[in-house]
Amino acid sequence: MSRSVPCWPRAGTDPDPGVDETGRAYAVMAFGPDAAAIAARWCDRIAARGRPLWVRRSDRASDEVLAALAEHLGTATVGWRLMLAGPEADALRAHAVALAGGALDAELTLLITGDEHRRVWCAHCGETTEARTSPGDHLPCAGCGRTLVVHAHVSRPRAAYLGAIP
Amino acid sequence: MTVLHLVVARSTELAPGIRELALADPDGRPLPSHPAGSHLVVECGPVRNAYSLTGPGAAPAEYTIAVLCRPDRRREHSGAAYLHALRPGDRVCASPPRSAFAPVSTARRHLLVAGGIGVTPMVAHVRDAQRWGRDVALLYVHRPGAGVFSDELATRLGPELFRTTDRGAFGRRLADALTAQPLGTHLYVCGPGGFTDRVLAEASAAGWVPQRLHAERFVAAEPAPGRAFVARLARSGRDVAVPGGTSLLDALAAAGVVVPSLCRRGFCGECRVPVLAGAPLHRDEYLDPDERAAGDAVMCCVSRSETDTLELDL
Numbered sequence: 001m002s003r004s005v006p007c008w009p010r011a012g013t014d015p016d017p018g019v020d021e022t023g024r025a026y027a028v029m030a031f032g033p034d035a036a037a038i039a040a041r042w043c044d045r046i047a048a049r050g051r052p053l054w055v056r057r058s059d060r061a062s063d064e065v066l067a068a069l070a071e072h073l074g075t076a077t078v079g080w081r082l083m084l085a086g087p088e089a090d091a092l093r094a095h096a097v098a099l100a101g102g103a104l105d106a107e108l109t110l111l112i113t114g115d116e117h118r119r120v121w122c123a124h125c126g127e128t129t130e131a132r133t134s135p136g137d138h139l140p141c142a143g144c145g146r147t148l149v150v151h152a153h154v155s156r157p158r159a160a161y162l163g164a165i166p
Numbered sequence: 167m168t169v170l171h172l173v174v175a176r177s178t179e180l181a182p183g184i185r186e187l188a189l190a191d192p193d194g195r196p197l198p199s200h201p202a203g204s205h206l207v208v209e210c211g212p213v214r215n216a217y218s219l220t221g222p223g224a225a226p227a228e229y230t231i232a233v234l235c236r237p238d239r240r241r242e243h244s245g246a247a248y249l250h251a252l253r254p255g256d257r258v259c260a261s262p263p264r265s266a267f268a269p270v271s272t273a274r275r276h277l278l279v280a281g282g283i284g285v286t287p288m289v290a291h292v293r294d295a296q297r298w299g300r301d302v303a304l305l306y307v308h309r310p311g312a313g314v315f316s317d318e319l320a321t322r323l324g325p326e327l328f329r330t331t332d333r334g335a336f337g338r339r340l341a342d343a344l345t346a347q348p349l350g351t352h353l354y355v356c357g358p359g360g361f362t363d364r365v366l367a368e369a370s371a372a373g374w375v376p377q378r379l380h381a382e383r384f385v386a387a388e389p390a391p392g393r394a395f396v397a398r399l400a401r402s403g404r405d406v407a408v409p410g411g412t413s414l415l416d417a418l419a420a421a422g423v424v425v426p427s428l429c430r431r432g433f434c435g436e437c438r439v440p441v442l443a444g445a446p447l448h449r450d451e452y453l454d455p456d457e458r459a460a461g462d463a464v465m466c467c468v469s470r471s472e473t474d475t476l477e478l479d480l
Binding site for chain 1: 274344345346347348349350351353370372373374375376377378
C-alpha cells in the first residue's frame with residue numbers, strides 16, 4: 001500500500017485510541033450510526049475532565065457539517081484537538097477541512113468504522129466519484145464517463161483516491 | 167567540510183557587554199544564502215560557538231551576529247571575549263550557515279519568545295516575516311539595559327511586541343499568549359536553557375503539540391561523563407572502548423577513525439555517524455524526535471550508548 005493511504009485505526013479491529021489528554025479544548029465529530037457509541041465514550045471522558053467540547057453528529061460529512069467545522073476552526077486556538085469517528089470517506093473529508101484550518105495530524109484522533117465507500121478523484125476531468133470500490137478496481141467516472149483504475153494513492157487535501165484511465 | 171574564511175567588517179557595541187559583528191568575504195563576494203533563524207558556528211580561538219544570523223539571508227554581503235560577553239562570566243564566555251576583542255580587518259573562520267530554526271511555511275502565525283540575547287534569531291524572523299507579509303508576534307524579556315534591537319522591533323512590530331525586564335509580568339503575558347493563539351500558530355523560543363525549558367513546559371501544559379514548538383539552544387549544559395561502552399566498527403571489525411568521560415568522537419579519533427566535527431556540542435550535525443545495532447543515548451540538539459526514535463544515527467560528539475555495545479557503520 002502506498003504511504004498516502006490512511007492507516008487510521010479501525011473500530012472492531014484496533015483498540016480505541018481514546019482521548020488525547022494533552023488537549024485544552026476538543027471537537028468531536030461522529031458520522032453514521034456505528035460512530036455514535038464511540039463519540040459518546042469520548043464526550044464522556046472529555047466532559048469528565050471539564051474541557052470545552054464542540055460536538056457534531058451526522059449521517060455523512062455533508063457540505064453543511066464541514067462548513068460548520070471550518071467555522072469552528074476559525075475560532076479555535078492552539079491546544080485544540082479534533083476527534084473523528086466514522087467511515088473513512090467521511091473522516092477523510094473532515095480531516096482535510098481540519099488541515100486546511102491549520103490543524104496538524106498530531107492534533108487529530110481518528111477511529112474508522114468502515115471503508116466500503118471511497119471517493120475517487122478523476123485525473124482527467126477533476127470530478128470526484130463516490131462509490132463502493134477499492135484500490136485496483138475499475139470505476140466509471142461520474143464526470144466524464146471514462147473508466148478509471150482506483151490507485152492506492154490518496155490526496156489528503158482532496159480527501160480522495162486517485163483515479164486514472166488504465 | 168567547508169569552512170568560510172571571513173573578515174570582520176565592523177564591530178559595534180549594541181549594549182554594555184553585547185557587540186554586533188559584521189563578517190564579510192575577504193574578496194567582497196556575496197556569502198552563502200540562508201533561511202531566517204540560521205546560525206553560524208564561529209571559531210573563537212580555542213572554542214567554537216554558535217551565533218544566530220540577524221541579517222537578511224539572500225546572498226548577503228555580510229553576516230551580522232550579536233555576541234554577549236558578561237565580564238562576570240568571562241570563563242564561560244571565553245569564546246565571546248575572543249570575538250569582542252576582534253577589530254575590523256581581523257580574520258575569523260566559521261561554518262556555512264546552518265538552519266535548524268527556520269519559519270514554517272504553512273504556519274498561520276509565528277509566536278516568538280526571546281530571553282535576553284536569545285532575541286538574535288528573532289530579529290531575523292521578524293525582518294523576514296515583515297518582508298514576506300507573515301503574521302508574527304514577539305515576547306521579549308531581558309535584563310535592564312540589555313534590550314538590544316528594542317527600537318527596531320518596536321517600530322516593526324508595534325502592538326505585536328511585548329517587551330519587559332520584569333519576569334513576573336513576562337510570565338503572566340506568556341501564560342495568556344499560550345492560550346490565545348489561533349490554530350496554526352508555531353512557537354519559537356530562544357534564550358538561556360532554563361528559560362527555554364520553562365517556555366516549552368508551559369506550552370505543552372497549554373496543549374501545544376511538539377510539532378508546533380521550535381527551540382534554539384546555544385548554551386549547552388556540560389554533559390555528564392556517562393557510562394563506558396564499546397563502539398563496534400562494522401566495516402573494520404574493530405572494537406573501540408569508550409570510557410566514561412571520553413566522548414565517542416574522541417575515542418574514535420584516538421583509534422585513528424577521524425569523524426568530521428564542528429561544534430562538538432551536539433548542535434551542528436556535522437559528526438553524525440550511522441548506527442547498525444545497539445541503542446544510542448541521544449544527548450544532542452540536532453536530531454528530531456523521529457530520527458531519535460529511529461535510532462539509526464548518533465551525533466558522536468555528545469551522544470553515547472544505552473547498550474554495552476553500539477555498532478557503527480564505520
